[in-house]
Amino acid sequence: MKPWDGRFSEVTHDLVERFTASIHIDKRLYLYDIIGSIAHAEMLEKQGLISEEEKRKIVKALEEIKEEIEGGVFNFSEKLEDIHMHIEARLVEKIGEPGRKLHTGRSRNDQVSLDTRLFLRHELKQVEEELLELMRCIIRKAETEKDAIMPGFTHLQKAQIVPFSHYILSYYFMFKRDRERLKNALRAVDAMPLGSGALAGSTLPLDREYLRERLGFSRITENSMDTVSDRDFILDTLYAFSMIMIHLSRLCEDLIIFSSDEFSFFKLPERLLTGSSIMPHKRNPDVLELIRGKTSRVIGDLLSLLILFKGLSSTYNRDLQEDKEALFHALDITKASLSIMVLCIKEMQLNRKGMEDAIQSSYIEATEIAEYLVAKGMPFRDAHKTVGRMVKECERRGIKLKDLKIEELKSFCQLFEEDIYELMDPYKIITMRKTTGGASFREVEIQIEREKAYLDS
Ligand code: ARG
Numbered sequence: 001m002k003p004w005d006g007r008f009s010e011v012t013h014d015l016v017e018r019f020t021a022s023i024h025i026d027k028r029l030y031l032y033d034i035i036g037s038i039a040h041a042e043m044l045e046k047q048g049l050i051s052e053e054e055k056r057k058i059v060k061a062l063e064e065i066k067e068e069i070e071g072g073v074f075n076f077s078e079k080l081e082d083i084h085m086h087i088e089a090r091l092v093e094k095i096g097e098p099g100r101k102l103h104t105g106r107s108r109n110d111q112v113s114l115d116t117r118l119f120l121r122h123e124l125k126q127v128e129e130e131l132l133e134l135m136r137c138i139i140r141k142a143e144t145e146k147d148a149i150m151p152g153f154t155h156l157q158k159a160q161i162v163p164f165s166h167y168i169l170s171y172y173f174m175f176k177r178d179r180e181r182l183k184n185a186l187r188a189v190d191a192m193p194l195g196s197g198a199l200a201g202s203t204l205p206l207d208r209e210y211l212r213e214r215l216g217f218s219r220i221t222e223n224s225m226d227t228v229s230d231r232d233f234i235l236d237t238l239y240a241f242s243m244i245m246i247h248l249s250r251l252c253e254d255l256i257i258f259s260s261d262e263f264s265f266f267k268l269p270e271r272l273l274t275g276s277s278i279m280p281h282k283r284n285p286d287v288l289e290l291i292r293g294k295t296s297r298v299i300g301d302l303l304s305l306l307i308l309f310k311g312l313s314s315t316y317n318r319d320l321q322e323d324k325e326a327l328f329h330a331l332d333i334t335k336a337s338l339s340i341m342v343l344c345i346k347e348m349q350l351n352r353k354g355m356e357d358a359i360q361s362s363y364i365e366a367t368e369i370a371e372y373l374v375a376k377g378m379p380f381r382d383a384h385k386t387v388g389r390m391v392k393e394c395e396r397r398g399i400k401l402k403d404l405k406i407e408e409l410k411s412f413c414q415l416f417e418e419d420i421y422e423l424m425d426p427y428k429i430i431t432m433r434k435t436t437g438g439a440s441f442r443e444v445e446i447q448i449e450r451e452k453a454y455l456d457s
Contacts, residue, residue, distance in 0.1 A: 017081075020081060020318070021078040022082045022324070023082055023083060023086060025324050026324055027069075027086070028119075028324075029324075030066070030069050030083055031066065032114070032115040032116075032122075033083050033111070034066050036114045036215070037058075037102060038058075038059050038062055039211055039215050040106055041055050041058040041059055041062075041102060042055060042214065043210050044102075044104055047205050048205075049104055049105070054097075055098075057095045058098055058099065058102055061091050061095045061099065062091065065091065065094075068090075082112075082321075084112065088103060104204065105195070105197065105202040105204040105206045106194065106197065107196075109197070109198050110193045110195065110196040110198075113193040113227060113230070114193050114194050116233075116234065116323075116327070117191070117192075117193065117233065120189045120237060121186065121189055123331055124182055124185055124186045124189065124237065126335065127331070128179060128182045128183075130339060130342070131178060131182065131338060132179070132455065133342050134175060134338055134341055134342050135172055135176065137342050137345040137346050138168055138169065138172040138175070138345055139451055141168055141345055141346075141348075142165035142168050142169050142448055143165070143448055145164050145165060145350055146444065146445070146448075147163070148164035148165070149161055149162065149163055149164065149355065149359065149426055149430060150163075150164050150265060150358070150359070151358050151362065152166075152167060152439065156257075158362045158364050159367075161364055161426045161429050161430060161439075162430070162439035163430055163439060163440070163444055165441075165448070166440075166444050169444065169448075169451075175247060176451075178240065178247060185233065185237040185239075185240045188233035188236045189233045189236075190218050190219065191217060191218075191220060191221045192211055192212040192215055192217035192219070192220045193220075193227045193228075194211050195211065195220070195224075196221060196227040198228065198316070199224060199228050199315040199316060200224055200225070208220045229312060229315050231305070231309065231320060234323055234327050235305055235309075237331075238305060241298055241330045242295075242299050242301075242302045242330075244334055244337075244338070245294070245299070245333070246295060248291050248295065248338070248341055249292045249295040251341065252288035252292045253292060255268070255285065255288050255348070256288050256292075259348075264354040265350065265351055265354050265355045266348050266349065266350060266351065267349045267351060268285060268344060268347065268348055268349075272343060272344060273285060273287075274286040274287075291341065295337075297333060298329075298330045298333050301327070301329055301330040302326075302330070304322075304326050305327075308320075308322055356426075359426050363391045363394065363395075364426075365401060365423060365424060365429060366388075366391055366401070368429045368432070369390075369401065370383040370384050372420060372423055373387070373415050376415040386412050386413045390412050393412075406418060406420075
């Protein structure tokens with residue numbers, strides 16, 4: 001039995017049934033399909049399209065179907081294509097005639113949009129919670145390791161000294177922007193599509209405003225033809241997920257590099273690492289590599305849907321059924337990756353000595369020395385050249401900048417005084433930084449306080 005049996009004289013080919021079925025994927029929407037159907041039935045009754053008695057039977061049976069699915073006794077079959085047809089067929093099986101009235105004024109086209117929106121409204125909040133947990137962990141880490149210092153890198157070359165807290169907060173601010181992206185996606189999701197029908201609405205007196213209120217949306221969608229093929233809210237979601245993954249992936253890349261023996265700035269506990277099947281000495285950061293690897297698949301999900309949409313003719317086309325696999329896949333990876341990163345940040349340990357050694361074995365204070373000369377009146381370009389010559393000389397002699405005696409320094413530039421040696425102290429450099437948002441302990445402290453308040457609000 002198919003809903004379209006009246007028009008068709010032939011039964012569907014087995015291969016077509018299998019090919020068009022999406023139940024193995026969209027059964028995940030069952031709860032939202034039921035919630036949407038209950039609201040729809042209540043609206044139909046309010047509008048006099050079904051009786052009170054019929055509505056009661058429908059609602060009761062839908063609640064039982066929910067129990068059946070959750071209890072694992074519901075029978076899924078490819079013959080019924082998708083979750084919407086499964087639930088409706090079971091409803092009719094259970095209560096007969098009233099069940100056949102449920103689809104009044106509704107199409108699967110607006111129904112699937114509603115289900116996905118309800119699903120995402122729930123899931124986006126879950127992802128946001130996990131993201132907030134990660135942001136809290138970063139703030140806590142920054143706070144407990146407030147006085148640790150490390151080299152900051154550009155081009156993966158030691159560049160300038162920074163507090164570790166400033167470094168790790170740089171990721172916090174990426175995730176904070178991701179939170180805004182999640183909220184944007186949630187705003188796109190938050191529109192009630194039911195009542196759009198197949199593409200043109202209905203001649204029946206449906207009350208869309210009632211449905212909006214009843215289902216807790218802040219607005220109704222505005223154009224029925226747009227509504228049935230609008231998946232912008234899914235793309236906005238996938239973009240937000242892709243950006244979260246990209247930021248996680250960059251953090252993973254850092255953690256992999258900085259926890260290698262070559263750097264040994266950070267260390268992850270063994271319970272977060274994996275071993276090698278052949279090399280007895282290995283401890284590998286596989287979880288970090290997997291987040292980096294899975295990022296490509298989430299970006300792939302976004303791209304596959306962008307491509308899916310580009311050539312679609314107006315309103316619903318069955319291509320749209322492919323949206324859910326990409327969405328669910330990206331969602332699962334993003335959630336799992338966030339919780340793994342929460343663990344990694346919580347449990348990573350700093351090797352302060354490793355970080356300080358890396359600072360000592362470099363000319364990382366060169367920029368601040370050039371600024372010292374600028375503060376004494378030298379044009380920056382000249383200061384740059386002068387300190388460049390000093391570094392070249394030190395490199396030739398195999399010494400550090402702080403090994404240069406005051407007379408030697410003066411031979412490079414008369415502006416050098418004894419106070420220059422203060423600048424050879426990495427902590428001093430950090431405390432001397434003045435810019436808002438710069439790599440100083442003072443700025444980090446201000447930001448930690450401000451962001452704690454933001455996270456608590
Ligand atoms: N399973 C379909 C989907 O996910 C539901 C909508 C079917 N609509 C249709 N006109 N065949 O898109």
